[in-house]
Amino acid sequence: MKRSSAGAAALAFGGIFSPRRASAKLVGNAPASKFIYSWQESLLNLDPHVAAHIPPYSFKLNMYGELYRYQDSPPKLVPWIAESHEASPDSQRWTFRLKKGLRFHDGNEITAEDVRFSAERVLEMGKDVASNFRPMMKKDAVKVIDKYTCQFSLDKPIGYFLTLVPLLSIVNSKLVRQNEKSGDYGAAWLANNEAGSGAYKLKSWDPATGFTAEQWPGWMYGWRGKHFKEIEVNTIVEIASRVAGLMKGDIHATDPYLPPDQIDKLKKNPNTQVITVETLRTFFIRLNMIRPPTSNVHFRRALSYAFPYKEFIEKAMLDNVVRSKGGPIPNNMWGWPKDLKMYDTDMEKAKQELALAKKELSPEEFSRPLTIKAIKGATATKIAALYLQSQAEELGLKMNVQEETYPVLLAATRDPKTTHDIWIHWMSSYYLDPDNWIGKMYSKQYHGSQFGSTFYYNEKVEQLLEKGRIASDRETRQRVYEEACRLIVPEAPDLWISNDKANGAFTSDVRGWHFCDVGMGQEFYPMWRE
Amino acid sequence: MKILAYILKRLAISIPTLFGLIVIVFFLSRVIPANPIMILVGQSATPEQIKEMEKRYGFDQPVYIQFVNYLEKLSHGDLGYSLRSTRAVVSELKRRLPPTLELILAALALSILAGIPVGIIAALKRNTWLDHFLRAFTIAGIAIPGFWLGIMLQLIFSLYVNIFPLGGQVTSAGPPHLTGFMVIDSVVALDGRLLLDVLYHLILPAVTLAMPGVATIARFTRSGFLGVMQSDYITYSRSMGLPQYLIVCKYALRNAIVASVTQIGLIMGVFLAGTVVVEYIYFWPGIGAYMMDVILNSDYDGILGSTLLIGVAFLIINITVDVVQAYIDPKIIDTL
Numbered sequence: 001m002k003r004s005s006a007g008a009a010a011l012a013f014g015g016i017f018s019p020r021r022a023s024a025k026l027v028g029n030a031p032a033s034k035f036i037y038s039w040q041e042s043l044l045n046l047d048p049h050v051a052a053h054i055p056p057y058s059f060k061l062n063m064y065g066e067l068y069r070y071q072d073s074p075p076k077l078v079p080w081i082a083e084s085h086e087a088s089p090d091s092q093r094w095t096f097r098l099k100k101g102l103r104f105h106d107g108n109e110i111t112a113e114d115v116r117f118s119a120e121r122v123l124e125m126g127k128d129v130a131s132n133f134r135p136m137m138k139k140d141a142v143k144v145i146d147k148y149t150c151q152f153s154l155d156k157p158i159g160y161f162l163t164l165v166p167l168l169s170i171v172n173s174k175l176v177r178q179n180e181k182s183g184d185y186g187a188a189w190l191a192n193n194e195a196g197s198g199a200y201k202l203k204s205w206d207p208a209t210g211f212t213a214e215q216w217p218g219w220m221y222g223w224r225g226k227h228f229k230e231i232e233v234n235t236i237v238e239i240a241s242r243v244a245g246l247m248k249g250d251i252h253a254t255d256p257y258l259p260p261d262q263i264d265k266l267k268k269n270p271n272t273q274v275i276t277v278e279t280l281r282t283f284f285i286r287l288n289m290i291r292p293p294t295s296n297v298h299f300r301r302a303l304s305y306a307f308p309y310k311e312f313i314e315k316a317m318l319d320n321v322v323r324s325k326g327g328p329i330p331n332n333m334w335g336w337p338k339d340l341k342m343y344d345t346d347m348e349k350a351k352q353e354l355a356l357a358k359k360e361l362s363p364e365e366f367s368r369p370l371t372i373k374a375i376k377g378a379t380a381t382k383i384a385a386l387y388l389q390s391q392a393e394e395l396g397l398k399m400n401v402q403e404e405t406y407p408v409l410l411a412a413t414r415d416p417k418t419t420h421d422i423w424i425h426w427m428s429s430y431y432l433d434p435d436n437w438i439g440k441m442y443s444k445q446y447h448g449s450q451f452g453s454t455f456y457y458n459e460k461v462e463q464l465l466e467k468g469r470i471a472s473d474r475e476t477r478q479r480v481y482e483e484a485c486r487l488i489v490p491e492a493p494d495l496w497i498s499n500d501k502a503n504g505a506f507t508s509d510v511r512g513w514h515f516c517d518v519g520m521g522q523e524f525y526p527m528w529r530e
Numbered sequence: 531m532k533i534l535a536y537i538l539k540r541l542a543i544s545i546p547t548l549f550g551l552i553v554i555v556f557f558l559s560r561v562i563p564a565n566p567i568m569i570l571v572g573q574s575a576t577p578e579q580i581k582e583m584e585k586r587y588g589f590d591q592p593v594y595i596q597f598v599n600y601l602e603k604l605s606h607g608d609l610g611y612s613l614r615s616t617r618a619v620v621s622e623l624k625r626r627l628p629p630t631l632e633l634i635l636a637a638l639a640l641s642i643l644a645g646i647p648v649g650i651i652a653a654l655k656r657n658t659w660l661d662h663f664l665r666a667f668t669i670a671g672i673a674i675p676g677f678w679l680g681i682m683l684q685l686i687f688s689l690y691v692n693i694f695p696l697g698g699q700v701t702s703a704g705p706p707h708l709t710g711f712m713v714i715d716s717v718v719a720l721d722g723r724l725l726l727d728v729l730y731h732l733i734l735p736a737v738t739l740a741m742p743g744v745a746t747i748a749r750f751t752r753s754g755f756l757g758v759m760q761s762d763y764i765t766y767s768r769s770m771g772l773p774q775y776l777i778v779c780k781y782a783l784r785n786a787i788v789a790s791v792t793q794i795g796l797i798m799g800v801f802l803a804g805t806v807v808v809e810y811i812y813f814w815p816g817i818g819a820y821m822m823d824v825i826l827n828s829d830y831d832g833i834l835g836s837t838l839l840i841g842v843a844f845l846i847i848n849i850t851v852d853v854v855q856a857y858i859d860p861k862i863i864d865t866l
Contacts, residue, residue, distance in 0.1 A: 042823060127572070131579055135576060208625055240684075245697075405827075407565065411563050
């Protein structure tokens with residue numbers, strides 16, 4: 001009797017836990033109408049006016065709308081909530097006319113007042129998104145002309161203002177105001193709720209796991225053709241777990257910046273596909289411009305000639321990046337001169353430059369051991385640091401490699417005394433204009449922040465960058481940025497190594513992915529699963 | 531009465547311990563040369579914007595004033611504001627505590643249910659191949675790092691054999707939120723399929739977390755059992771011709787597992803620490819994963835709040851163990 005009970009229990013256990021049953025009923029296998037996307041970083045706050053970095057775009061691009069939106073790669077600016085725009089001849093006043101009859105998820109019509117309120121809210125809250133607007137506008141910069149027209153009056157002329165407009169998500173002002181508490185602009189409420197007009201409407205959210213959203217029937221482009229009925233965005237921090245989840249089909253896509261070995265694994269797996277696109281994300285090694293020995297131009301040039309670009313790109317990154325051709329400006333962005341002379345690996349030239357540096361620096365300055373800082377958890381930065389260290393050793397220079405967390409690295413850049421000797425990071429696309437790269441990294445106004453961490457200063461370059469910001473015609477701006485590139489590159493404040501490729505990793509049944517640099521292809525409306 | 535006074539004394543001692551913890555964690559987190567405001571305002575912020583926000587959030591004040599402000603907020607039960615999520619730390623912890631407790635309790639149940647039988651079998655089969663095998667297993671249980679074991683279990687049981695999910699707490703939407711404990715909430719919702727799904731998700735993380743516990747309890751049970759089985763009353767029982775199962779289950783077991791029971795408190799501490807790694811691997815939405823996130827992002831109030839919570843949990847566990855021990859052996863009360 002005992003034996004038969006044990007046998008029955010074993011059968012029952014085996015029945016419940018059999019692979020077939022588990023995979024069919026419980027593990028993964030979401031219907032084709034559902035799309036599950038995993039990112040390594042948690043979405044901790046749903047407010048579209050807080051964070052401007054990449055992960056929150058999975059929420060913003062699907063739940064909210066903007067006046068203009070970037071689409072495709074290379075990105076194009078497409079009127080979204082706005083119908084058209086007009087800039088004053090001096091690029092200081094920008095007028096936007098809205099499409100009529102567009103609605104928020106609660107049925108309220110989108111009006112110019114919502115745009116005004118959204119801009120005021122961003123500027124008053126002063127978070128990440130505001131950092132892009134504050135240098136040029138005050139909280140009362142937007143005026144409502146009529147129900148469907150609003151005007152942005154900037155503090156100074158900004159030729160590229162339109163490229164910033166996609167950063168401003170338009171929120172439902174009536175709904176947010178209803179949930180305002182002690183003048184917080186509805187911040188506490190919007191951190192956990194949604195007040196948008198995007199293709200999808202929030203269904204559930206948990207800061208510890210992620211969100212789900214469903215099709216919104218009132219979406220302005222409609223739902224003809226193939227689309228996901230439901231989307232889920234969740235957090236899986238560990239890379240190996242995300243890759244395993246994708247191979248197993250528990251998730252259908254993950255972030256496009258997996259390490260090269262994982263991309264290789266996914267390319268070989270029959271259940272997954274990798275779609276590769278060259279992006280505007282640049283990767284570089286930054287040199288301290290104010291502290292010897294890197295304050296010396298010959299020393300910096302020696303390092304620029306010493307770095308093994310080809311080896312790094314082919315052997316370490318397995319060709320998942322491409323060599324930088326535009327110096328401070330990405331290859332696929334306009335503004336850099338096509339005949340720009342970049343540094344190639346040449347140890348002889350490196351030695352010649354180093355000999356010149358040795359003459360100009362004191363022995364203590366020249367032989368001071370340097371520290372290369374890499375970002376903890378970002379393997380590419382560590383590999384690049386080790387390559388540079390190894391080449392420097394061949395030149396007789398002593399360099400140490402240290403890994404630190406990103407907040408620690410960032411904090412050190414505030415002060416010229418504490419900023420790094422050498423450090424390595426990426427520059428993402430926040431708005432698609434040369435100013436996003438060259439205008440921030442080599443301008444004095446960013447000294448004391450990540451972008452100005454080298455404390456580079458050249459009066460002529462400073463004037464050119466300011467001219468580039470103000471000018472409204474593309475031809476003038478092209479000339480200005482080309483000239484700035486020609487001045488900056490010979491000074492070698494950075495080692496411009498590569499431009500990233502985005503490797504969109506999906507299960508093999510996913511279709512319709514449109515990569516775009518701003519938001520990293522996290523707009524799910526055009527996609528479907530076969 | 532004596533035991534009540536003992537509990538009060540232990541509670542009184544824990545207050546300076548907690549204060550010490552707050553002081554150490556507060557100042558240590560400030561010593562790390564990070565600036566959470568720079569994360570809040572983002573990469574595009576100019577130095578002026580960074581300064582303005584530092585002022586708004588009180589980071590421009592001397593550290594000791596920041597500490598006094600923190601204590602004042604703490605006295606009102608306010609654990610501060612997470613700069614990373616821009617939400618109250620209390621609400622973050624409230625959400626994440628039940629999953630962690632659920633995982634720890636599951637691991638504890640597994641440790642007891644597996645550890646005690648393994649220990650008994652090893653003792654009864656002393657110096658046989660089975661005993662050697664089980665002893666090797668217990669050593670491995672303590673020695674194998676949770677990170678490695680977790681990934682191996684995922685690879686084998688989730689990716690290759692495909693009988694368990696890779697991670698997470700539930701496949702799709704969980705039960706209606708009542709207690710935050712998915713198992714309890716599924717039972718309350720009377721949803722058998724959901725309960726099964728929740729248990730599926732719980733098994734691999736609980737096994738990974740439980741391994742050191744299984745090993746510890748098995749080792750203590752084995753050694754306790756060997757001691758008891760050599761005692762006079764067991765020899766007497768054997769000479770009386772009582773069957774082996776009766777001697778083991780009725781007479782030996784109770785005395786043999788006293789040492790194992792006192793280990794449970796220590797094991798709970800090990801589990802609390804272990805959740806950081808296990809939750810990270812299995813994307814379990816608990817306190818451990820949250821701690822990892824706030825530490826890596828220098829989110830000061832998040833670090834303080836979660837450390838304080840873990841500290842309080844440790845103190846409660848220690849006091850409970852001390853009280854249980856005092857109950858078993860009243861002489862301990864006089865030593866305090």
